[in-house]
Amino acid sequence: MDALYTTGLLVACLLLILGSGVWIGLALLGVGWLAMxxxxxxxxxxxMVTTIWGAGSSWTLTALPMFIWMGEILFRSRLSEDMFRGLAPWMQWLPGRLLHTNIIGCTIFAAVSGSSAATCATIGKMTIPELRGRGYPERLIIGSLAGSGTLGLLIPPSLIMIVYGVAANVSIARLFIAGxxxxxxxxxxxxxxxxxxxxxxPGRLPGDRMRAGLAEKLRASRNLLPTVVLIVAVLGSIYAGIATATEAAAIGVVGALGLSLVQGTLTRDSFVEGLLGATRLSCMIALILAGAAFLTLAMGFTGMPRALAEWIDGLGLPPAALLAALxxxxxxxxxxxxxxxxxxxxxAVVLPTVETAGFDLVWFGIFMVLVVEMAQITPPVGFNLFVLQGMTDHQITYIALAALPFFVLMxxxxxxxxxFPEIALYLPRQMMAG
Incomplete structure (x- = not known):
């Protein structure tokens, strides 16, 4: 009970500091200081000094700013327009037709982005005007984009997988493949x-305005070639064992710069804006990770994680109930x-509990990312909801209701x-076996 009391006190302090508007990283450092x-x-x-230095100088973490920069470069390129032109002719035979460009487009862009908000914004800036102009239902345009944008967290390379891999000391390459x-x-x-x-x-969809033969579809598919080449370069280098996640991130940045240069979207202003955007986001994440590392150390010294893990273990929850609770x-x-x-x-608190329950940490990372994806479209702090609010001028409540079916599907x-854990674990095991 002492551990529960201490945990409750520290959580209350954290919420109080966060509520006062202090940056998350500084709030974590402050609560860690109080705990120790x-x-x-x-x-x-x-x-504190030793922990902050250790958290900030991790070699594994270098992949993070590189992948963020790659996403920033691609966000300012014509990639989404090319993807729409390449995908649209192939979507006509599916029920729902061009609505699937949101989903397939986000799935493809997620493989070169790593960010949910960037995926949602990049694909949305092209598909929303197109789909609205063709008369597709607004609620489904918004909902499919909100839900599909979350794939930026799950399909590698994923920023949140890098953060989880660093925090849980799990192979980032295995996490990427598991996703x-x-x-x-x-x-x-x-x-x-x-x-x-x-x-x-059927009456809610517009008439079929686009008829394309095989030759036209194949010509349109050339627009997908740059994206496919970049995906193969980044992910293929990891899966083939040629490059680490950090080295693949560097390959991705070079590829994104080259793609932007060929498209004519790489200017001095776009380069500087992308670099500054990546720097700001990387610094924010690094500060959060440093604060979290110190808070984790502080909680370890207080004995709270072990006590809480023992308390949860003492409840005798079966694995399914534990997962549902988490x-x-x-x-x-x-x-x-x-x-x-x-x-x-x-x-700091969840990992000991999960390890005690016997869950594979790679599998649990995918489980956590899936659940965090759901949080991207839950009000009041769903990042994808904010992105779409800025792009469509709809209220958060409207966007959240439009995204509700996709929340259920998640x-x-x-x-x-x-x-069926093998959905996530089969490919990493094959990689290890190879």
Whole structure:
């Protein structure tokens, strides 16, 4: 009970500091300081300096700013327009037709982005005006884009997987490979839902204005070539064992710069804006990770993670009940925090519990990313909701209701991955066997 009391006190302090508007990273550092100063006898200063330096100088973490910069470069390129032109002719035979360009476009762009918000914004800036102009239902345009944008977290390379891998000391390459199966499963569920909705509401869709023969489709597919080449260069180098995640990120940046140069979108202003945008986001994440690392150390010295893990273990929850409780916990937490903060805030307490329950940490990373994806479209702090609000001028409540069916489909995907762990683990095991 002492551990629960201490945890409750520190959580209350954290919420109070966050509520006052202090940056998340500084709030974590402050609560870690309080925990060590009030509940341990260890000197705080040297522990803080050592931990911050260790968290900030991790070689694995170098992949993060590189992937962020790659996404910033591509965000300012014509990639989304080329993808729409390449995909649109092939979507005509599916029920729902061009609505699937949101889903397939986000699935492809997620493989070169790593960010949910960037995926949503990049694809949305092209598809929303096109689909609106052709008369597709607004609610389904918004909902499919909000849901599909979350694939930026799951389909590698994923920023949140890098953060989880660093925090949990898990191979980032294995996490990347593990995300492919669940990512394709989720995209398939989205495509299936849009197709079924279209079958039952045929009068809500516009007439088929685009007729394309095979030759025209193949010509249009040339627009997808730059994206495919970049995906193969980045992910193929990791899966083939040629490059680490960090080296692949550098390859991605060079490829993105080259693609932007060929397209004519690489100017001095766009280069500087992309570099500054990547720097700001990288610094924010680095500060959060440094604060979380110190808070994790402080909580370790107080003995709270071990005590809480023993308390949860003493409840005798079966694995399924534990997973359900964690899913609900993360969904609620996601109503107030962004995904990266959720991961780094909870690792110190959740990891011992998960390891005690015997879950594979690579599999649990995918489970966590899926649940964090759900939080991207839950109000009041769903990042994809904010992105779409800025692009469409709709209220958050309207966008959240439009995204609700896709939230349910994500819950279905969580159940599938929980019942059939091989969806996530098959490819990493094959990689290790090879």
């Amino acid at each position: 100063d009030l509940f341990t006898t260890r000197p705080v200063g040297d522990a 492919i199966g669940p990512g394709l499963l989720l995209a398939t569920l989205f495509v299936g839902y849009v197709a079924l909705w279209s079958v039952f509401h 899913a609900v916990f993360y969904i609620i937490l996601g109503c107030f925090l962004d995904g990266i903060s959720m991961v780094v805030l909870t690792m 819950a279905v995907a969580v159940v599938f991955v929980s019942l």
